[in-house]
Amino acid sequence: MSETRTAQLMDGSGLAQRIVEETAARAAEITDRTGVAPCLATVLVGEDPASATYVRMKRARCAKAGITSRHIGLPATTTTAELVDTLAELSGDPDVHGILLQHPCGPHIDERAAFEAIAPEKDVDGVTMHSFAAMSFARPGFVSCTPGGIMRLLEAYDVELAGKRAVVVGRSAILGKPAGMLLLAKDATVTYCHSRTDDLSAIVREADVVVAAVGRPRLILGEDIKPGAVVIDAGYSPGNVGDVDHDTAVTRAGLITPVPGGVGPMTIAVLLEQTVRAAANQLGTRHHV
Amino acid sequence: MSETRTAQLMDGSGLAQRIVEETAARAAEITDRTGVAPCLATVLVGEDPASATYVRMKRARCAKAGITSRHIGLPATTTTAELVDTLAELSGDPDVHGILLQHPCGPHIDERAAFEAIAPEKDVDGVTMHSFAAMSFARPGFVSCTPGGIMRLLEAYDVELAGKRAVVVGRSAILGKPAGMLLLAKDATVTYCHSRTDDLSAIVREADVVVAAVGRPRLILGEDIKPGAVVIDAGYSPGNVGDVDHDTAVTRAGLITPVPGGVGPMTIAVLLEQTVRAAANQLGTRHHV
Numbered sequence: 001m002s003e004t005r006t007a008q009l010m011d012g013s014g015l016a017q018r019i020v021e022e023t024a025a026r027a028a029e030i031t032d033r034t035g036v037a038p039c040l041a042t043v044l045v046g047e048d049p050a051s052a053t054y055v056r057m058k059r060a061r062c063a064k065a066g067i068t069s070r071h072i073g074l075p076a077t078t079t080t081a082e083l084v085d086t087l088a089e090l091s092g093d094p095d096v097h098g099i100l101l102q103h104p105c106g107p108h109i110d111e112r113a114a115f116e117a118i119a120p121e122k123d124v125d126g127v128t129m130h131s132f133a134a135m136s137f138a139r140p141g142f143v144s145c146t147p148g149g150i151m152r153l154l155e156a157y158d159v160e161l162a163g164k165r166a167v168v169v170g171r172s173a174i175l176g177k178p179a180g181m182l183l184l185a186k187d188a189t190v191t192y193c194h195s196r197t198d199d200l201s202a203i204v205r206e207a208d209v210v211v212a213a214v215g216r217p218r219l220i221l222g223e224d225i226k227p228g229a230v231v232i233d234a235g236y237s238p239g240n241v242g243d244v245d246h247d248t249a250v251t252r253a254g255l256i257t258p259v260p261g262g263v264g265p266m267t268i269a270v271l272l273e274q275t276v277r278a279a280a281n282q283l284g285t286r287h288h289v
Numbered sequence: 290m291s292e293t294r295t296a297q298l299m300d301g302s303g304l305a306q307r308i309v310e311e312t313a314a315r316a317a318e319i320t321d322r323t324g325v326a327p328c329l330a331t332v333l334v335g336e337d338p339a340s341a342t343y344v345r346m347k348r349a350r351c352a353k354a355g356i357t358s359r360h361i362g363l364p365a366t367t368t369t370a371e372l373v374d375t376l377a378e379l380s381g382d383p384d385v386h387g388i389l390l391q392h393p394c395g396p397h398i399d400e401r402a403a404f405e406a407i408a409p410e411k412d413v414d415g416v417t418m419h420s421f422a423a424m425s426f427a428r429p430g431f432v433s434c435t436p437g438g439i440m441r442l443l444e445a446y447d448v449e450l451a452g453k454r455a456v457v458v459g460r461s462a463i464l465g466k467p468a469g470m471l472l473l474a475k476d477a478t479v480t481y482c483h484s485r486t487d488d489l490s491a492i493v494r495e496a497d498v499v500v501a502a503v504g505r506p507r508l509i510l511g512e513d514i515k516p517g518a519v520v521i522d523a524g525y526s527p528g529n530v531g532d533v534d535h536d537t538a539v540t541r542a543g544l545i546t547p548v549p550g551g552v553g554p555m556t557i558a559v560l561l562e563q564t565v566r567a568a569a570n571q572l573g574t575r576h577h578v
Binding site: 130132133134164165189191194203 | 401423426428460462466469470476486492
């Protein structure tokens, strides 16, 4: 029996492009008005090629949007204390409006200590404890970029969340946990699943919205997707493989993100948007976040 | 057909008493060693009789445990700015080790702004954004007292949480949300339900652990309790009525908290314990929280 595709693809690339265009216009406006372009500091520890590529890509997108970037490459031998010092210095530097610490930083770094050295008003990647609590309590602040991008996608496709069952698979500090909190703020009934969850399939089967955020290739099978559900695949494994078995999920979902071209581009769009918002706040062209 | 009680009652009063006794011993030790007794500042805005009673009760428990308390009663007309100033002053006062802002403070107060004026190292009631994020990320810090008390009860009764389905009904900043995060940190699969949840009964029926934290009398019926489940009733309504219909729930649950004598005494025990821990940290008799 041949199954047919029913799902509409959620065009993250297209939506991200529109957000980046608006962001570029806002950046130009700020630069015109103040004589200062929004500036993102990127910090990279070590020589991991994938991390270096991510940072390069983010800086290239910044450049295209009229955001300057200042790159600080630190040796792999950098200590937590040294990294904290660097981030604290950037936090105090009035020429820097947003700070991105590319992670993972390596096993010898206390990543949480490093994140906490980023001033909340420059935390455009949404990684600090303050940003997490702000997301959780629907307070002003920056969102973690991937969860923020997911929420923008859901909004763009008019996905009704109030009262719906949302299942977040994954509980990392910057993806799963904040994604769940943002969904809860939109009145979804939110379930967090993870590596210790018993019978993941049974729980996913009840979900109106599934957010897969683990990084385990094809962990979620199409047969577990409730017909018509919204499937957001925020997993990333080598070879552009997501957490969801796309070929089978697409026959049952109502809406589904492609990998690539779904969540990925949204993450960078939100980073750029928040950098410009941070600059506007700090340069006094707009009220505080 | 007459139903029989199957549930074991979870003795919050007894466990709280043991915690308070240990806390009193620790307080005496600190006082002996440093010449300074642990000190909790209690702040109350307005004249609400129930709030005044709560504060009086907490101060009486402090006194019995060898914790001094300093009470600041502010008029109902106090502004947010004035309240923030008072709390900031207490945060900077070396003679005060813990701060409790009795809430709700009244509709004219921005309660979040007030909470955030409490220094994290004195946030013994666990109400700041920092404390919430610390609970969420399993980092050192103070827990919200009621969720913290719930976790202690579950631990005392050897309730296995890893892989179990926990359902938290309620999503307040200091009860439902942190309770869910603490359960998630213990590897439970956590679902947040709330006023907008569709078919609450169906979700509760799947729960191995139910935490009811809404304050709606008998919202949860015994027929929805999975046989053998652990039921924590953290709701409180006038007349000692919980969120769970106790008489029917007791015939199905494996373990259940009574109201009163369940969660309530645990909340105060955790408050006292954390006050003494804060004092120990600040007086340098022990490493930081």
